[in-house]
Every structure is written in C-alpha cells, then in structure tokens.
C-alpha cells in the first residue's frame with residue numbers, strides 16, 4: 001500500500017524555533033513542520049486549508065499573553081484543538097570566537113527578550129527585537145554583526161553553528177509558554193480538557209459578574225480571563241478558559257447560561273491539554 005504523505009503543520013519562524021518544539025510535543029515526529037514568516041501567516045495557512053494545522057504560542061508565565069495571537073484567534077475562524085505548556089530554557093548564543101564579556105547586544109523575539117530582561121539589564125546587554133528566536137540565531141550566524149549575540153534555544157545554536165555562551169538565562173526557572181494547536185487535532189493522550197470562549201457584555205454593572213456566576217455556580221474553574229480591546233474605544237472582548245469539555249453537561253449548561261448574559265459568545269475550542 002502506498003504511504004500517504006505526512007500531515008503538514010505550520011509554525012512561526014524557522015527550524016529551531018520553540019514553536020517547532022511545541023509542534024513536535026503535540027503532533028509527534030511524523031508530521032511535516034511548515035515554517036511561516038509571521039503568526040498571521042500561520043493562521044491564514046490553516047484558514048485557507050494550505051496546511052492541516054498550526055501551532056502558536058498564546059501566553060508566557062513570565063512575559064504574559066502573546067497578544068498578537070489572541071487577536072488573530074478572534075479574527076479567524078479556526079478552532080483550537082489542543083494545548084501544551086513548554087518549559088522555555090533560553091541560551092545566550094553567539095558566533096564562535098565572540099566571548100561573553102564582549103557581547104553588547106542581542107537579537108531575539110520580544111517575548112524571549114522580556115523573559116530575560118533582568119539578565120540582560122545586569123549584563124548591560126541591549127535587547128533588539130527580531131521576528132523569532134530561530135530567525136535571530138540564523139541572522140547572527142550568517143551576518144555576524146559586531147559584538148552581537150542572540151537569545152535562542154540550544155537546538156537553534158546547534159542548527160546554525162553558534163556557541164552557547166550561557167544556558168538558562170531566563171529570569172526564573174518557572175518559565176513556561178502555553179502553545180495551542182489550530183485545525184488538525186493532535187494525536188495526544190490528554191491530561192484534562194478545557195473550553196475556551198470569547199464574549200462581549202453590555203457596559204453595565206454586574207454584566208461580567210453574571211457571566212462568571214454561570215461557571216462558579218456550577219463548581220467549574222475559570223483558569224484564565226483576559227480582555228482584548230475591540231475596535232471601538234473602551235469596549236472589550238473577554239477571553240475565558242474554563243476547565244472541562246463542552247460535552248460535559250455541566251460545562252454545556254454553564255456556557256448556555258453565560259450566553260444569556262452576553263451580547264455575543266463564541267466557543268474558540270473545546271480541547272485536550274497535554
């Protein structure tokens with residue numbers, strides 16, 4: 001029997017990016033990882049069916065929400081189908097020959113720079129934003145700008161022939177990033193399930209309270225509540241994660257009760273957490 005071609009899963013950046021590691025953690029080794037230049041390109045590739053699925057970061061335990069991806073989720077009609085939390089261990093990397101004491105600036109993704117902000121301040125190293133950690137590593141390797149390193153993964157350093165000057169340069173060992181799967185459901189053994197919602201409420205006293213009450217009144221745990229600006233001033237879209245699958249009657253009833261207290265409510269996904 002002819003072998004079918006592997007499923008194609010998009011991630012932002014280049015080989016060695018944390019997004020690629022998350023993609024492997026969710027989908028395993030037998031899918032084709034498709035690099036995209038931007039997070040928007042990942043969403044568009046999934047929405048237009050050019051790939052089977054995608055993987056993007058949505059929140060860092062140190063740096064906070066990856067707001068761009070929360071907004072892209074609201075903009076596109078692509079379901080969340082899984083989640084994994086990755087321990088992010090950053091390295092200060094540089095072309096061979098550049099000593100740690102001589103590094104004056106580093107390129108990296110803004111989230112990675114935020115996660116290492118204290119370390120960079122202490123060393124007096126200037127952070128320079130780049131589209132992705134792996135792109136930063138490749139640039140430093142190919143262009144060797146003077147006295148410049150990158151904050152990236154050990155995998156990126158190995159791929160692009162860079163020296164790891166210091167490992168574990170994030171400001172806390174409790175540095176995790178939550179990645180979500182879009183489109184194709186990863187074949188994973190899930191630890192638990194959760195449901196992600198986006199909703200809007202009237203600007204009036206008690207509106208948000210009534211939505212939250214639909215969950216707390218049924219003993220359900222809301223693990224995240226975040227607001228994103230709408231295009232009109234001081235009006236928000238609320239993003240809420242609740243523990244439990246939508247097939248669970250308690251969750252379904254809570255979502256229906258919440259809906260009655262909302263102007264709009266959309267289920268972004270009901271999925272497994274690895």
Ligand SMILES: O=C(O)C(=O)C[C@]1(C(=O)O)C=C[C@@H](O)C=C1
Pocket residue numbers: 012013016017018019020057060066088109111112131132133134177
């Ligand atoms: O730059 C990368 O390698 C990414 O995968 C992006 C990203 C992010 O956007 O949060 C992923 C994990 C880390 O938190 C740092 C950067």
